[in-house]
Amino acid sequence: MTMKSDTKFGTICYGIDIGGTAIKAGIFDMSKKLCRRFEFPTNRKDNGGHILQDIADFVAAQNVRLGYKAQDIAGIGLGVPGSVMADGTVNKCVNLGWGVINSGKILSEMTGIPVYTGNDANMAALGEYCEAEEKAGSMIFITLGTGVGGGIIIDGKPITGANGAAAEIGHIPIVHDETEECTCGKKGCLEQAASADGVVRTAVRILKEYGNTSSLKSYDVLSAKIIFDEAKKGDKAALQTVDTVADYLGKGLACAACIADPGLIVIGGGMSAAGEFLLERIRQSYRMNVFHPCKDTPITAAKLGNDAGMYGAAQLVINSCS
Amino acid sequence: MTMKSDTKFGTICYGIDIGGTAIKAGIFDMSKKLCRRFEFPTNRKDNGGHILQDIADFVAAQNVRLGYKAQDIAGIGLGVPGSVMADGTVNKCVNLGWGVINSGKILSEMTGIPVYTGNDANMAALGEYCEAEEKAGSMIFITLGTGVGGGIIIDGKPITGANGAAAEIGHIPIVHDETEECTCGKKGCLEQAASADGVVRTAVRILKEYGNTSSLKSYDVLSAKIIFDEAKKGDKAALQTVDTVADYLGKGLACAACIADPGLIVIGGGMSAAGEFLLERIRQSYRMNVFHPCKDTPITAAKLGNDAGMYGAAQLVINSCS
Numbered sequence: 001m002t003m004k005s006d007t008k009f010g011t012i013c014y015g016i017d018i019g020g021t022a023i024k025a026g027i028f029d030m031s032k033k034l035c036r037r038f039e040f041p042t043n044r045k046d047n048g049g050h051i052l053q054d055i056a057d058f059v060a061a062q063n064v065r066l067g068y069k070a071q072d073i074a075g076i077g078l079g080v081p082g083s084v085m086a087d088g089t090v091n092k093c094v095n096l097g098w099g100v101i102n103s104g105k106i107l108s109e110m111t112g113i114p115v116y117t118g119n120d121a122n123m124a125a126l127g128e129y130c131e132a133e134e135k136a137g138s139m140i141f142i143t144l145g146t147g148v149g150g151g152i153i154i155d156g157k158p159i160t161g162a163n164g165a166a167a168e169i170g171h172i173p174i175v176h177d178e179t180e181e182c183t184c185g186k187k188g189c190l191e192q193a194a195s196a197d198g199v200v201r202t203a204v205r206i207l208k209e210y211g212n213t214s215s216l217k218s219y220d221v222l223s224a225k226i227i228f229d230e231a232k233k234g235d236k237a238a239l240q241t242v243d244t245v246a247d248y249l250g251k252g253l254a255c256a257a258c259i260a261d262p263g264l265i266v267i268g269g270g271m272s273a274a275g276e277f278l279l280e281r282i283r284q285s286y287r288m289n290v291f292h293p294c295k296d297t298p299i300t301a302a303k304l305g306n307d308a309g310m311y312g313a314a315q316l317v318i319n320s321c322s
Numbered sequence: 323m324t325m326k327s328d329t330k331f332g333t334i335c336y337g338i339d340i341g342g343t344a345i346k347a348g349i350f351d352m353s354k355k356l357c358r359r360f361e362f363p364t365n366r367k368d369n370g371g372h373i374l375q376d377i378a379d380f381v382a383a384q385n386v387r388l389g390y391k392a393q394d395i396a397g398i399g400l401g402v403p404g405s406v407m408a409d410g411t412v413n414k415c416v417n418l419g420w421g422v423i424n425s426g427k428i429l430s431e432m433t434g435i436p437v438y439t440g441n442d443a444n445m446a447a448l449g450e451y452c453e454a455e456e457k458a459g460s461m462i463f464i465t466l467g468t469g470v471g472g473g474i475i476i477d478g479k480p481i482t483g484a485n486g487a488a489a490e491i492g493h494i495p496i497v498h499d500e501t502e503e504c505t506c507g508k509k510g511c512l513e514q515a516a517s518a519d520g521v522v523r524t525a526v527r528i529l530k531e532y533g534n535t536s537s538l539k540s541y542d543v544l545s546a547k548i549i550f551d552e553a554k555k556g557d558k559a560a561l562q563t564v565d566t567v568a569d570y571l572g573k574g575l576a577c578a579a580c581i582a583d584p585g586l587i588v589i590g591g592g593m594s595a596a597g598e599f600l601l602e603r604i605r606q607s608y609r610m611n612v613f614h615p616c617k618d619t620p621i622t623a624a625k626l627g628n629d630a631g632m633y634g635a636a637q638l639v640i641n642s643c644s
Binding site: 083091136140160162163164165166167168169173176184186254258260261262263264291293294297 | 476
């Protein structure tokens with residue numbers, strides 16, 4: 001059986017996720033099957049002024065190589081690492097060097113193909129939402145990596161927010177006794193305690209109570225991975241760090257659930273590699289802190305890894321065509 | 323010029339807000355002009371088993387009195403004080419004595435009129451949203467009364483949540499050193515510090531630091547109103563109470579904004595009568611605690627008072643007909 005081609009909307013779409021280091025690009029059919037996957041470096045020279053042309057050149061080259069005509073392409077989904085307004089305007093991408101631009105409009109003019117733009121974390125959320133077994137209608141997605149980011153899905157669609165800042169779970173005020181400033185300028189953000197750097201910060205503070213009894217003391221440079229590995233081996237300071245971080249994360253997710261009451265919570269990002277060891281601790285704290293009707297909301301691990309944004313960007317095109 | 327009647331949907335609708343003490347009912351035209359307003363006691367006997375029949379009888383009597391036929395009525399909007407699922411199922415109303423019932427379906431069978439059901443705070447949110455000068459697309463509404471409730475509007479529509487528990491701002495974990503239990507069973511909910519009772523609790527704790535120097539000591543029984551009034555007159559303990567409460571409220575709204583990033587925040591409920599004196603303090607705390615893109619989100623006072631739920635219920639009918 002062959003897929004019936006959709007002459008109105010095209011038969012394939014591009015899902016493109018612009019990261020600070022690399023651009024991930026997938027060619028998908030309209031049932032979101034990944035046909036081809038590419039990755040090329042993000043050129044951040046000249047305030048990221050070459051990025052969109054690089055993408056346009058890539059798309060043109062692939063179209064020629066694979067024999068696609070304009071009418072074959074349903075659209076390009078574009079995930080960008082910054083706030084994206086409902087009209088597609090990107091409200092600065094510090095990581096790329098971009099100011100306020102409508103990247104979708106520019107890329108569409110360059111390629112002649114409709115472009116659908118979203119925040120990268122929202123795109124990853126949408127990608128993971130579509131992979132989840134439970135089709136809950138709504139979902140909160142949290143990424144634990146260099147920062148703590150997130151995306152929120154309501155009625156199956158990512159929510160942008162009035163300022164392109166919905167689901168900024170990492171900046172919920174949660175650490176009441178924090179004395180240092182977050183990168184955002186506030187004090188006590190979830191990210192300060194629970195990002196990869198935050199885990200190390202938390203460990204360094206806890207280690208002060210442990211003298212030289214912790215195995216963590218034998219490392220010149222700590223990382224979140226080392227701390228999780230030592231905690232799994234039973235080191236008490238590392239365990240206390242993981243418990244503390246999980247407590248903050250559960251509390252942050254409880255705050256989020258008291259507002260959005262999602263049908264599903266998905267945890268992704270590099271730190272989610274710690275698996276059930278971390279997840280079960282987060283669930284415990286979540287249940288302690290959340291309003292009772294939301295106590296049984298499933299908290300699961302993300303499935304798409306670093307490709308979630310690319311899948312979600314493709315989904316944005318597919319959603320727009322249905 | 324006369325309003326053109328909409329023969330498809332009817333020309334009027336009922337907006338009904340079921341409270342624990344009284345039922346407020348309005349007859350509205352389809353431009354949401356309030357034509358008649360009624361109020362009658364909530365009969366909570368027999369686990370609230372008479373309430374829906376009372377409403378059906380009221381609607382039938384008004385229809386006869388005013389000469390409305392079934393086809394004139396576009397629908398009944400019903401706000402209930404409990405969690406309401408997307409399909410209209412009410413997931414318990416402790417205040418009314420209700421278990422899990424589909425009140426809309428029952429009332430519709432009694433009256434022969436379509437019924438649209440929502441949580442009372444969501445209905446109030448929708449009512450206030452439609453009154454707001456800024457049509458922001460999204461809004462968070464918080465009511466400061468016996469409890470701290472809320473509603474959330476996204477894309478112009480109230481959000482139910484997967485468990486009918488969206489916008490339960492009162493149960494965000496916010497008071498880190500709370501030792502007593504909230505009515506919900508958790509410790510440290512915003513409601514414990516910032517509801518009308520919460521304000522009194524906060525004052526009682528603060529008064530311990532003030533000996534007999536505070537004017538609040540002259541009252542046998544404290545109330546939120548007394549505390550706000552004495553704070554406005556300059557009593558230091560009362561002022562510290564208001565500052566503490568506003569700090570928690572600003573922080574709670576900052577949590578909410580980090581998740582939903584609404585275009586507008588509206589504060590209602592009995593305590594909002596304290597006016598700019600309270601609002602300006604909440605704004606200060608909000609700006610301190612929120613992620614920077616959301617710093618300028620307007621925080622304004624509600625306009626419809628106790629009628630907000632009734633207006634919102636009518637709006638739910640009007641939305642369903644457009």
